[in-house]
Amino acid sequence: MGKVDLGDQAMELKFAGKQLENQARGLEKDVTKLRDEVARLINQNNRELANTKANLLVAKQNQINQLYKLAGQMEIMATQMEIGGLMMENAKEIKKVNKNVQKALATMDTSALAKIMHDFAKTDKNLSMNTAFMGQMMGEQTSATMDSQVAAKLIREIAMEQSIALPSSFADLTVQQEAAAEPERAAEMV
Template identity: 25%
Template sequence: MGSAGKLMNQIMDLKFTSKALQRQARKCEKEEKSEKLKVKKAIEKGNMDGARIYAENSIRKRNEQLNYLRLSSRLDAVVARLDTQAKMQAVGKSMGNIVKSLNTTLATGNLQKMSETMDNFEKQFVNMEVQAEFMESSMAGSTSLSTPEADVSSLMQEVADDYGLEVSVGLPQAAAHVVSGKEKDKVDEDDLSRRLAELKARG
């Protein structure tokens, strides 16, 4: 009976984690709108390089929001399966460590890491021969730091059109910024990899 109670507590933890992911998604949505407003102000001032940077930020925040929602949805699917299995008392003890792991990775805000932990959850169910369909992980691709140039120009034009601003965003001088932006992204990715390696070493 004690272990069943413990499992129900773990399921509650997962439900809280899912709600936390949804809160993160709402936060990203607010930040996306804030960056969009900065695009408008920059275009009004004729600062096209600045507008481009804000547009990149806005798109990145939109992608983050979708990733948090996707992860929350995956977690809800796992919780529903766990609920069913708990009632049938068919869940092994190995879930506890993964619950802790997911809560730890949530604290870091690292979407890639959270997705990997979700993969572990889903593998546990496969190991227990629970036939369930889970969403495929698309985190690795969608958390990329680089933003497609066409998306950036498209968002800038969309903002300009929304506010009736007369501007053409396909400006050639923006090319110089694109190169420096990609170099910065490379540094960001290297820094992320280094921190991940440190985390693994500590763990």
């Protein structure tokens, strides 16, 4: 078997993660329909079926959470693989330069040393770029394991369900919550 490129594996993981996110978004539409069904069943005073549908709703919400969590973990793993690939490239370059320097020093070939130093200057520029890229990817990895909109939506939902006014530290969510509540108020009036 041939060598497997870490970059290719990372891309496959990212693609699989996006597919999981899309699957979760599809389930979110099902959850919305189920919420409407539960509300309709409550209005019809059909407690048994409403309870069954509510249990199904909870199961689907848990499935959505698991899909988003798995997608986030796949993204992290893909980033780690990309970083690992870059680190391996950097290590190979440094090892190659070290080997060439040792050969040139053993023969005391000044022209070979000058060429090695010139090549190393080019390599050093690439190493610096790779190192900067690794730093950027590590920062992204720690800051974006889950979509911030998903977390904000969950916080707003919980606050609305529990009739809790969000404190001032959640000011940005409060504006979104009020905007989301307007269509619900209009629907209640109809």
